[in-house]
Amino acid sequence: MAVKKNQENVGILKKLPVSNKVCTFGSNVKKIGEEDPRKLIHSIKVGLAIALVSLFYYFEPLFNYEGFGVSSMWAVLTVVVVFEFSVGATLGKSVNRGIATFLAGSLGVAAHKLATFSGSNKLQPIILGLSVFSVASIATFMRFVPKLKARYDYGLLIFILTFSMISVSGYRDHVVLDKAITRVTTILIGGAAAIVFNVVIYPVWAGEDLHNLIATYIEDLGISLEGHGTQYFKKLNIKSEEELERISLEEYKCVINSKATEENLVNFAKWEPRHGKFKYRHPWEEYLKIGNLVRKCANSINALNSDLSSCNMTQEGRKKIQEPCTKICIECGSALKEIALSMKTMTLYPTIDSYILKAKASAEKLRSIIRSGGLIEEDELQKLLPTTRIASLMLDLVSNSVEIVDSVNQLGGLMKFKILSSKPKRLGSKSRIPSGSISEAHHVVNVE
Amino acid sequence: MAVKKNQENVGILKKLPVSNKVCTFGSNVKKIGEEDPRKLIHSIKVGLAIALVSLFYYFEPLFNYEGFGVSSMWAVLTVVVVFEFSVGATLGKSVNRGIATFLAGSLGVAAHKLATFSGSNKLQPIILGLSVFSVASIATFMRFVPKLKARYDYGLLIFILTFSMISVSGYRDHVVLDKAITRVTTILIGGAAAIVFNVVIYPVWAGEDLHNLIATYIEDLGISLEGHGTQYFKKLNIKSEEELERISLEEYKCVINSKATEENLVNFAKWEPRHGKFKYRHPWEEYLKIGNLVRKCANSINALNSDLSSCNMTQEGRKKIQEPCTKICIECGSALKEIALSMKTMTLYPTIDSYILKAKASAEKLRSIIRSGGLIEEDELQKLLPTTRIASLMLDLVSNSVEIVDSVNQLGGLMKFKILSSKPKRLGSKSRIPSGSISEAHHVVNVE
Numbered sequence: 001m002a003v004k005k006n007q008e009n010v011g012i013l014k015k016l017p018v019s020n021k022v023c024t025f026g027s028n029v030k031k032i033g034e035e036d037p038r039k040l041i042h043s044i045k046v047g048l049a050i051a052l053v054s055l056f057y058y059f060e061p062l063f064n065y066e067g068f069g070v071s072s073m074w075a076v077l078t079v080v081v082v083f084e085f086s087v088g089a090t091l092g093k094s095v096n097r098g099i100a101t102f103l104a105g106s107l108g109v110a111a112h113k114l115a116t117f118s119g120s121n122k123l124q125p126i127i128l129g130l131s132v133f134s135v136a137s138i139a140t141f142m143r144f145v146p147k148l149k150a151r152y153d154y155g156l157l158i159f160i161l162t163f164s165m166i167s168v169s170g171y172r173d174h175v176v177l178d179k180a181i182t183r184v185t186t187i188l189i190g191g192a193a194a195i196v197f198n199v200v201i202y203p204v205w206a207g208e209d210l211h212n213l214i215a216t217y218i219e220d221l222g223i224s225l226e227g228h229g230t231q232y233f234k235k236l237n238i239k240s241e242e243e244l245e246r247i248s249l250e251e252y253k254c255v256i257n258s259k260a261t262e263e264n265l266v267n268f269a270k271w272e273p274r275h276g277k278f279k280y281r282h283p284w285e286e287y288l289k290i291g292n293l294v295r296k297c298a299n300s301i302n303a304l305n306s307d308l309s310s311c312n313m314t315q316e317g318r319k320k321i322q323e324p325c326t327k328i329c330i331e332c333g334s335a336l337k338e339i340a341l342s343m344k345t346m347t348l349y350p351t352i353d354s355y356i357l358k359a360k361a362s363a364e365k366l367r368s369i370i371r372s373g374g375l376i377e378e379d380e381l382q383k384l385l386p387t388t389r390i391a392s393l394m395l396d397l398v399s400n401s402v403e404i405v406d407s408v409n410q411l412g413g414l415m416k417f418k419i420l421s422s423k424p425k426r427l428g429s430k431s432r433i434p435s436g437s438i439s440e441a442h443h444v445v446n447v448e
Numbered sequence: 449m450a451v452k453k454n455q456e457n458v459g460i461l462k463k464l465p466v467s468n469k470v471c472t473f474g475s476n477v478k479k480i481g482e483e484d485p486r487k488l489i490h491s492i493k494v495g496l497a498i499a500l501v502s503l504f505y506y507f508e509p510l511f512n513y514e515g516f517g518v519s520s521m522w523a524v525l526t527v528v529v530v531f532e533f534s535v536g537a538t539l540g541k542s543v544n545r546g547i548a549t550f551l552a553g554s555l556g557v558a559a560h561k562l563a564t565f566s567g568s569n570k571l572q573p574i575i576l577g578l579s580v581f582s583v584a585s586i587a588t589f590m591r592f593v594p595k596l597k598a599r600y601d602y603g604l605l606i607f608i609l610t611f612s613m614i615s616v617s618g619y620r621d622h623v624v625l626d627k628a629i630t631r632v633t634t635i636l637i638g639g640a641a642a643i644v645f646n647v648v649i650y651p652v653w654a655g656e657d658l659h660n661l662i663a664t665y666i667e668d669l670g671i672s673l674e675g676h677g678t679q680y681f682k683k684l685n686i687k688s689e690e691e692l693e694r695i696s697l698e699e700y701k702c703v704i705n706s707k708a709t710e711e712n713l714v715n716f717a718k719w720e721p722r723h724g725k726f727k728y729r730h731p732w733e734e735y736l737k738i739g740n741l742v743r744k745c746a747n748s749i750n751a752l753n754s755d756l757s758s759c760n761m762t763q764e765g766r767k768k769i770q771e772p773c774t775k776i777c778i779e780c781g782s783a784l785k786e787i788a789l790s791m792k793t794m795t796l797y798p799t800i801d802s803y804i805l806k807a808k809a810s811a812e813k814l815r816s817i818i819r820s821g822g823l824i825e826e827d828e829l830q831k832l833l834p835t836t837r838i839a840s841l842m843l844d845l846v847s848n849s850v851e852i853v854d855s856v857n858q859l860g861g862l863m864k865f866k867i868l869s870s871k872p873k874r875l876g877s878k879s880r881i882p883s884g885s886i887s888e889a890h891h892v893v894n895v896e
Contacts, residue, residue: 028593029590029593032589032592032593040589042588043585043588043589044585046584046585046588046608047580047583047585047588050580050581050584050608050612051578051580051581054576054577054580054612055573055576055577057616058616073613076613076616077609080605080608080609080612125503128502128503128506129500129502129503130499132495132498132502133496133498133499134495135495136495136498136528137492137494138491140490140491140495141477141481141491144487145480157528160498160528161529164498164502164524165524165525167502168502168505168506168521168524218852218856221852225849257705257707257708259705259708260705260707286855286858286859286862287859289855290852290856290859293848293852293855296848296851297848297851297852299747299750299751300848302747328846332846332849335849335853336852336853339852339856339857343856343859345866346866347866347867348857348866348867350867352853356849356850359846359850360846362846363846367843396748398776398780398807398810398811400744400745401673401780401804401807402804402807402808403741403744403745404666404669404742404784405784405787405800405804407738407741408666408738408787408790409787409796410734411731411735411738416725418793418794418795418796419796419798
């Protein structure tokens with residue numbers, strides 16, 4: 001009876017939130033694997049590397065340490081921590097970890113020698129405590145320096161870690177130098193294993209991904225622009241079924257907030273050796289420049305989109321500018337899609353110039369339509385075009401400001417802000433921490 | 449002689465690039481400390497916590513483990529790794545580390561028991577290897593699920609780490625359960641030390657920082673707007689010297705790329721307990737909404753700025769819209785600055801409404817000036833205003849696209865792209881990895 005009832009309940013269960021969540025989670029996981037199979041491959045690579053390093057220590061007791069294989073632990077730990085998605089990130093972390101361990105190990109041994117030479121039992125803990133305190137404080141502060149943070153954040157963390165550990169462990173066991181060397185060599189073995197697995201099996205190059213990401217962004221813009229051309233400015237010509245499917249107006253949206261991703265990838269790519277068309281000193285900064293241009297273009301499309309969707313263009317006005325606008329969208333879209341293809345295939349096509357020329361010609365036509373197309377005389381327009389545009393931007397600003405004030409007021413309601421009836425005193429500007437500084441301080445990029 | 453020459457060289461040395469770099473670095477470091485003294489305090493807190501935990505293990509041999517204080521190492525390591533700038537980030541990492549260690553420890557002991565029960569010496573390494581491989585692969589893949597990544601990325605990493613280490617070490621030393629318990633307790637001690645030091649000495653709350661950051665962004669927009677009002681649309685009234693100093697047109701720029709920072713802070717803030725006006729389940733998502741509005745407004749200011757600086761407004765046109773534009777800028781600016789002050793002091797002022805009313809009145813005036821102010825008749829304008837604005841956006845798009853194509857061409861020159869003379873074949877859309885997926889995969893937020 002109970003079993004039968006349970007079976008009947010399955011249908012109901014499916015509608016329950018918990019069961020729903022599990023289903024969504026499962027399909028999400030499946031989607032991730034299908035969208036980018038490299039994530040699946042990466043997971044298997046990590047599993048293999050860790051399992052093999054673990055077993056290596058099982059089968060080959062090459063090193064004869066006392067205790068329960070403390071050293072093997074460090075190798076496994078290094079593999080887990082250092083194994084990142086791309087070659088650049090993995091190399092960056094390995095190099096940081098290796099060099100930081102070596103330097104901090106040497107310094108730790110020196111600090112320990114100094115403490116021992118002092119002779120007195122009372123002085124020893126004071127010297128060690130003070131040195132750990134000052135090294136940790138200075139290195140932590142260094143992590144706030146933007147340039148060091150970008151490339152050596154992990155190294156600084158490992159420096160603090162190794163130095164403290166060598167000092168503390170060094171204190172109890174007097175074979176400090178031995179311990180330091182052990183730690184360095186096992187970390188080198190772990191790091192080497194991570195690098196080999198990462199590079200040999202289906203490597204993911206951050207530089208290549210950056211290159212393709214920017215190309216995909218440009219393609220997204222192109223697709224969006226073509227979509228605007230065909231949807232808003234009426235259809236001119238649609239090439240094939242597949243083209244239609246890919247036309248979307250929202251493609252550009254993911255481009256707008258892409259700056260952090262690009263900066264991350266540039267930082268990783270700088271660690272990578274020559275691969276394919278990418279040299280060791282490849283001009284990675286160029287990609288940041290192109291990325292900025294792409295974002296600028298995405299913002300223009302965004303503005304256009306919001307203007308178009310507010311839909312207060314008259315039928316007459318639309319008709320007048322329809323033809324050149326459609327052409328501009330389609331030609332610029334084609335140019336962007338083709339230059340994106342150029343990037344992906346690393347081949348320059350001669351057809352791009354013709355798209356650009358056509359787009360420029362249409363732009364000239366649009367200009368002349370506005371100038372003399374019967375809408376208004378030239379003189380009037382010259383006065384009006386910039387003025388009305390600025391005026392309409394000003395009107396936008398008012399509504400933007402009102403939205404912000406409203407939403408803060410809403411928050412104030414939730415948090416039960418005090419309500420004053422007098423004018424506020426201004427806060428001094430000195431107490432103000434610049435927003436850039438706040439956002440930097442909280443950036444967690446790090447490790448072990 | 450040599451000494452004298454050296455003294456003379458000091459002046460020259462100052463001009464050398466290396467010496468310059470050191471000077472810049474030094475002044476950068478000083479600037480960081482002055483801008484946000486909390487960074488200095490944080491560094492000292494970290495130094496203190498690490499030094500004290502190290503010394504605690506020196507003075508109090510409470511636990512009698514064999515070896516050279518392996519356990520003390522874990523406590524020090526935990527403090528170093530878990531101690532973040534804000535309470536939320538520290539709590540998040542500690543909880544992740546604690547729970548992950550406990551779960552992985554239990555599972556590791558179970559795996560070890562299973563391998564031992566199998567009896568056969570040949571089966572043992574195979575069972576252990578397979579279990580490490582599958583746990584590491586699955587957990588690594590889980591790290592790609594966006595929701596898990598946001599809150600439990602560190603936990604998943606530590607899970608892999610602990611599980612592998614317990615299995616490997618467990619194999620050599622048969623007191624596995626003991627080892628697992630030791631690891632869990634020392635990590636708890638380290639985590640607790642980090643939390644206590646972080647919370648007791650001058651705590652930095654991510655939630656409070658998020659609140660203030662958004663307020664500062666709104667203030668920045670307000671300052672920018674007021675700056676536009678006074679600089680571009682001529683001066684109306686400037687209140688004081690201090691006000692003048694703070695007027696800047698570029699303040700809004702740091703707001704545009706702030707999304708990643710805000711999302712990070714929201715993730716940290718969710719870990720924080722009640723503090724001040726912020727409850728445990730504070731509506732943190734509201735801040736993301738306000739942040740989006742703020743970015744929208746910053747983009748409008750950006751558009752206005754580029755229009756204004758292209759400077760093709762006629763003197764006549766400027767005169768006509770000057771008064772309401774100045775008023776809009778100043779009233780909206782004041783409203784934003786005041787609502788920012790409201791957020792910072794958590795007090796609602798009655799004066800905000802009057803600014804908003806004045807801004808709306810000016811907007812109405814501006815609308816009516818454009819509509820009937822002599823520039824052009826109403827009917828014509830209704831046709832023209834949206835059309836010309838869209839037309840001018842289209843012209844922007846052409847120049848944006850040309851810029852993108854040019855910069856990619858430049859890159860192609862640097863990388864020696866092939867040059868084809870025929871039309872390209874389109875790449876299939878199936879080979880295309882969505883850009884969102886690429887950017888996610890590379891996000892490194894993590895640790896030991």
